Amino acid sequence: MSEPDSPVIASRTRNRSKAWAAFSADPLSLAGLVIVVAIVGLAIFAPFVTPYPDHVGPTGDFTAMTAAPSGAFWFGTDMIGRDLFTRIIFGYRLSLIMAIVVLAIAVPIGVIVGLVAGYKGGWTDYILMRITDVFLAIPPLVLAMAIMGFLEPTLLNGMLAITAMWWPWYARLIYNVTRAEAQEGYVLAAETVGASTAHILFREILPNCWPSILTKMTLDVGFVILMASSLSFLGLGVQPPTPDLGSMVADGAKYMPDAWWLTVFPAIAILLVVLGFNLVGDGLREAFEAEG
Numbered sequence: 001m002s003e004p005d006s007p008v009i010a011s012r013t014r015n016r017s018k019a020w021a022a023f024s025a026d027p028l029s030l031a032g033l034v035i036v037v038a039i040v041g042l043a044i045f046a047p048f049v050t051p052y053p054d055h056v057g058p059t060g061d062f063t064a065m066t067a068a069p070s071g072a073f074w075f076g077t078d079m080i081g082r083d084l085f086t087r088i089i090f091g092y093r094l095s096l097i098m099a100i101v102v103l104a105i106a107v108p109i110g111v112i113v114g115l116v117a118g119y120k121g122g123w124t125d126y127i128l129m130r131i132t133d134v135f136l137a138i139p140p141l142v143l144a145m146a147i148m149g150f151l152e153p154t155l156l157n158g159m160l161a162i163t164a165m166w167w168p169w170y171a172r173l174i175y176n177v178t179r180a181e182a183q184e185g186y187v188l189a190a191e192t193v194g195a196s197t198a199h200i201l202f203r204e205i206l207p208n209c210w211p212s213i214l215t216k217m218t219l220d221v222g223f224v225i226l227m228a229s230s231l232s233f234l235g236l237g238v239q240p241p242t243p244d245l246g247s248m249v250a251d252g253a254k255y256m257p258d259a260w261w262l263t264v265f266p267a268i269a270i271l272l273v274v275l276g277f278n279l280v281g282d283g284l285r286e287a288f289e290a291e292g
Helices: 005-024 027-044 084-120 122-137 140-150 155-181 185-192 197-208 210-233 245-253 261-291
Strands: none
Touching (some): 005 027, 027 261, 084 122, 084 155, 084 197, 084 210, 084 261, 122 155, 140 155, 140 210, 155 197, 155 210, 185 197, 197 210, 210 245, 210 261, 245 261
């Protein structure tokens, strides 16, 4: 290890220690981390941790239809005898996949639009941000419903609909950050030495946007899952027999209050995943602020 690198590495280590100290100092952030790790772990190993993995399909145990929660069926069964706990865990897997795909597409689009508009200014700024404002002016759920009204209700189309309404939030966020960073000395120095626009955007400005991007992405995982569940609740998302949290809430509502578990447990599952990612997102915000 060379001597010039030692102070830099030491400084980064101190900053990371400060960030973790700020994150771990908040019990709610740690609770959110535990919730998220547990849900992600269950989703990844769903075929191995669920008691009835064959209940993911259209058939179940016809001798235990609408069975109340018990030792054999922890969350009870649905109208055709499928174990609800199993379907909720597989529903988590589907929801997390959808959130990852949506953000993997929406974030790069929004970030590039925000960087270009914020740095270039002029007509480029005006055109890109007015397009963004048009999308932001429409309520997200209404926009997704309108898109799904023209498409077949499938998992892929659901992801496309949610992606179409999600990228503008990142465009607006990165636009505001870029406008502020474009006036900083390091950007002016890069312009002075003749650095290309691509270099300035992606090597100079973008690294300073990462704390904002990562914090918002963490918060948005829960909100994307909530939006996907809302579409499924309305019958516009993933279709049966694929296990989906929103669909389970909608189907179970028909049998309230007699078969209360059909709605209550999927609703709690949605609440937990949204709460967990929100708490982690708040913790990350505090950690990045402490890191400086």
